[in-house]
Each structure stands twice: as structure tokens, then as C-alpha cells.
Amino acid sequence: MKIESVVVFCGSKTGQNPIFMKHAAELGKLIALLNLRLVYGGGKSGLMGAIADAVLAHGGKVMGVIPKILIEWENQHEGLTELFVVPDMHTRKKMMYEMCDAAIVMPGGFGTLDELFEMLTWNQLKIHDKKIYVLNTEGFYTHLKLHLQHLLKEGFLYELPEERIIFCDTPVEIFNKIG
Secondary structure (H helix, E strand, O other), rough: OOOEEEEEEEOOOOOOOOOHHHHHHHHHHHHHHHOOOEEEEOOOHHHHHHHHHHHHHEEEEEEEEHHHHHOOOOOOOOOOEEEEEEOOHHHHHHHHHHHOOEEEEEEOHHHHHHHHHHHHHHHOOOOOOOEEEEEEEHHOOHHHHHHHHHHHHHHOOOOHHOOOEEOOOOHHHHHHOOO
């Protein structure tokens, strides 16, 4: 399957480690240079804003999807190729999934984890078969990777986690594996 559009789930905050912002800028640049369309949450703050800005700065296309309730909270990005304002979070996630060919998960909080786990669940249920890449910047998701192995060991998964989720340490590594 040819990848034309990627959704990136990430924090509306920058986090404590400066490399998170560095990776957001690198990932955005790669998305634009590879002529892929970025689909993301539509905010202008945090890692969300950084990745959108990087894609736009390198001539790429950015589609934002933001629920009405978050317009003020996440400070909607004004300079996007296209911004969809939707009624709620469920509509946002469904629309983002439909607009992408693959997903990339960067560091983030509850919302990012919610998006990751919903996409993993939909993938397991065969609602979609899109690849899910986790950017494990400086080991941010190493505990999650270990927990997924624990779920498997305890008999709560139907297959190896690696069948659904691919962990990468750098933005370049993600694009070396996409295909």
C-alpha cells in the first residue's frame, strides 16, 4: 500500500526534554520532503504545533482536525492547508484515521495514549490495517513496550505486539521502515 498521508499523534505540550521538539521538527521536515500529507490534531501549541510548522516550512500539506471544545485550549493553528472543526473527540479520531495511510505516535499525554490505544484496538479488530509507528525518543515509550510484552506474557493479547506496533528511535528510522 502506497503511503500518501500520515497521522501524527503527539502532545499539545512540549515536554521536558528538548529532543522532543527536535524530533518533531525532523519528522515534519521528512514528511514534507517525502511529499506526504500530515494529518494531526489541529493545534498550534506543543509538539503538535511544532510538527505542523515544520511541515509547512518545508512546503508540505497539513490537515488539522480539532473538536470545538479544544479550539481555545489547544489554540487552533491558523496557517494550515486545511482545518476541520468537528463536534467531539470521537469524530476527530475517526476522521483522522480515515484520512491517513499510517500512524506515527510521538511523546504525549493522555490524549496521545488514547489515540494510540484506540488505533491499536481498531487494528486488532480489523476495522483498519494501517501500520502504527511509535517514535521512542530517548526511551520515552520503553515502559509501554515492556508493558505490551507483559500483556502478551499474561495472555491478554491475541498476537505479538510487533504485529501491530513498530517502535523506532528516530524519525529517519520510521521512514526507513515505512513502505
